[in-house]
Amino acid sequence: MDRFDLVVIGGGPVGYAAVMRGLDFGKKVCLIERDKIGGTGVYNGALSSKTLWEVANRVAGINEAIVNDGRELYEIPWKNIQRTVNEAKQERHNQYVSHLQLLQERSIEDLLWIEEGEASFVSPHTIRVINSQNEEKHLQGDHIIIATGSRPRHLPDYSIDEQHILTSDGIEHIEDYPESLVIVGAGVIGCEYATIFANLGKTKVHLIDRKSRILPDEDADISDLVAKNLEKKGVIIHHNATLSRMEIIDDEVEYELRYHDRESQTIRVKKALLSIGRVPNIEALKLENAGVKWNEQGEIIVEDTQTCVDHIYAVGDVTGGISLVNMGEIEARHAVEKIMENKLTHLNIDNVCTIMFLNPEVALVGMNEQQCIEKKIPIKVVKIDFTLIARAIAMRETQGFFKIIVTNDQHMHILGMRACGEHASTAIQGVGLLIKMNQPIEVLSELIHPHPSIVEGIQECVRMLLNRSIFKSNVFRHRLACYSVVNGVKTNLETGIQCIM
Numbered sequence: 001m002d003r004f005d006l007v008v009i010g011g012g013p014v015g016y017a018a019v020m021r022g023l024d025f026g027k028k029v030c031l032i033e034r035d036k037i038g039g040t041g042v043y044n045g046a047l048s049s050k051t052l053w054e055v056a057n058r059v060a061g062i063n064e065a066i067v068n069d070g071r072e073l074y075e076i077p078w079k080n081i082q083r084t085v086n087e088a089k090q091e092r093h094n095q096y097v098s099h100l101q102l103l104q105e106r107s108i109e110d111l112l113w114i115e116e117g118e119a120s121f122v123s124p125h126t127i128r129v130i131n132s133q134n135e136e137k138h139l140q141g142d143h144i145i146i147a148t149g150s151r152p153r154h155l156p157d158y159s160i161d162e163q164h165i166l167t168s169d170g171i172e173h174i175e176d177y178p179e180s181l182v183i184v185g186a187g188v189i190g191c192e193y194a195t196i197f198a199n200l201g202k203t204k205v206h207l208i209d210r211k212s213r214i215l216p217d218e219d220a221d222i223s224d225l226v227a228k229n230l231e232k233k234g235v236i237i238h239h240n241a242t243l244s245r246m247e248i249i250d251d252e253v254e255y256e257l258r259y260h261d262r263e264s265q266t267i268r269v270k271k272a273l274l275s276i277g278r279v280p281n282i283e284a285l286k287l288e289n290a291g292v293k294w295n296e297q298g299e300i301i302v303e304d305t306q307t308c309v310d311h312i313y314a315v316g317d318v319t320g321g322i323s324l325v326n327m328g329e330i331e332a333r334h335a336v337e338k339i340m341e342n343k344l345t346h347l348n349i350d351n352v353c354t355i356m357f358l359n360p361e362v363a364l365v366g367m368n369e370q371q372c373i374e375k376k377i378p379i380k381v382v383k384i385d386f387t388l389i390a391r392a393i394a395m396r397e398t399q400g401f402f403k404i405i406v407t408n409d410q411h412m413h414i415l416g417m418r419a420c421g422e423h424a425s426t427a428i429q430g431v432g433l434l435i436k437m438n439q440p441i442e443v444l445s446e447l448i449h450p451h452p453s454i455v456e457g458i459q460e461c462v463r464m465l466l467n468r469s470i471f472k473s474n475v476f477r478h479r480l481a482c483y484s485v486v487n488g489v490k491t492n493l494e495t496g497i498q499c500i501m
């Protein structure tokens with residue numbers, strides 16, 4: 001039986017990152033993948049949906065530009081969009097695979113091994129791999145990292161045929177634009193798909209939101225702006241609505257909504273997309289044979305990436321943490337460093353930057369206002385509207401804002417930031433670095449930014465906190481804001497006016 005220093009189960013972006021970090025230590029590593037290298041990071045997930053978003057964004061940009069000239073709207077055949085998405089997936093897949101092949105060819109000591117097949121535990125150190133020809137193989141790992149990812153959650157009462165009622169696994173494979181589409185779930189992924197189809201302009205989109213506002217985990221200023229833009233593009237958002245029935249009738253999807261505050265409604269659409277979360281892939285692993293524990297949601301229970309069995313780690317979506325590629329990759333690298341270097345420091349995720357691909361794009365780092373308030377942390381909040389940022393004016397894209405949240409003390413340590421608007425995803429990184437380095441906000445106020453650039457808005461926020469801003473908030477009252485929130489009382493730091501939150 002082959003023996004390895006490290007066996008990684010799952011060749012998505014997270015398992016891949018674990019393998020590469022293992023090789024850095026000169027260890028013998030085996031990667032087991034049952035389907036396609038790249039996982040949801042490439043297929044029916046991060047890369048493919050972002051390619052769709054980019055295409056849709058460009059189509060919307062072109063149409064916004066020509067609509068004022070009275071010209072006919074630009075339309076792109078769905079097949080062409082699919083071709084572009086397939087090209088992107090293929091390119092990334094080829095990079096991953098050829099990189100593995102070349103590493104194998106160039107490794108003199110045969111350090112990297114790839115096994116195609118489904119892995120399951122036979123015992124804590126022994127893994128069985130069964131490939132598509134039903135051939136079986138056993139191998140041994142001194143250490144094992146589980147990175148088997150997740151799949152879309154289904155609703156028990158609705159039959160998902162991936163033709164009419166779809167999940168993110170099926171939506172990219174439809175044959176043409178749906179004339180109408182209902183999206184069940186107004187979280188990040190549901191809102192991203194609503195943005196994509198609204199931007200493409202060929203589909204009447206309905207979005208079912210169980211709560212009173214979409215993106216409920218984010219502050220209201222973000223969800224309000226995103227909702228306003230979706231509605232402007234014709235998306236119907238059903239707030240406070242619960243899905244009580246959904247069935248396929250005459251090649252269409254009929255669904256019934258129950259509202260908290262009004263009568264129920266029955267609607268027919270061509271397709272439905274369920275976007276109600278994901279479930280971890282653990283069933284095939286036979287975790288019980290290794291003694292690894294999982295919770296009621298099927299998420300492998302970990303403490304700083306380590307399972308209850310000392311030599312077995314779990315990272316990425318399978319642990320049900322923050323399900324993102326960058327997050328999983330950090331976990332994977334951390335787990336390998338713990339194994340190889342006996343690293344003792346815990347993984348710090350305070351500065352993980354993420355993006356939501358909406359209209360406009362939204363980038364996040366650290367806590368938002370509502371999280372700080374829930375935790376009763378006294379805070380100062382400073383906000384600038386994009387209408388005051390020269391680059392945004394030049395771009396004629398002045399929708400959006402920066403919001404920085406700091407501790408309400410003399411140190412003003414950054415707790416988090418939200419960027420909503422053009423270049424949001426690149427703007428956030430400086431603040432992410434500051435959080436990581438535990439540096440005070442003065443550092444940002446003294447940087448010399450290129451002009452005109454969107455990041456100048458962040459600098460202006462910081463200067464406002466230090467009472468050194470160029471634009472004064474007592475003049476631009478609706479575009480600049482600086483307030484504290486302490487014990488549920490919000491105080492405008494300019495006027496001293498208070499209100500209970």
Ligand SMILES: Cc1cc2nc3c(=O)[nH]c(=O)nc-3n(C[C@H](O)[C@H](O)[C@H](O)COP(=O)(O)OP(=O)(O)OC[C@H]3O[C@@H](n4cnc5c(N)ncnc54)[C@H](O)[C@@H]3O)c2cc1C
Pocket residue numbers: 009010011012013014015032033034035036037038039040041042044045046047049050117118119120147148149150168189281284285315316317318323324325326327328
């Ligand atoms: C629609 C959508 C959009 C997204 N957008 C973003 C985004 O913009 N940014 C972002 O950071 N993240 C995004 N994500 C999340 C991101 O795709 C996941 O967090 C990431 O892919 C998780 O990586 P992973 O390696 O843990 O799991 P996966 O990518 O799911 O890979 C797991 C791999 O393990 C394999 N496997 C499973 N069980 C076994 C077994 N028993 N034996 C062998 N192999 C096995 C699977 O075949 C798969 O290849 C998105 C996800 C979705 C669905």
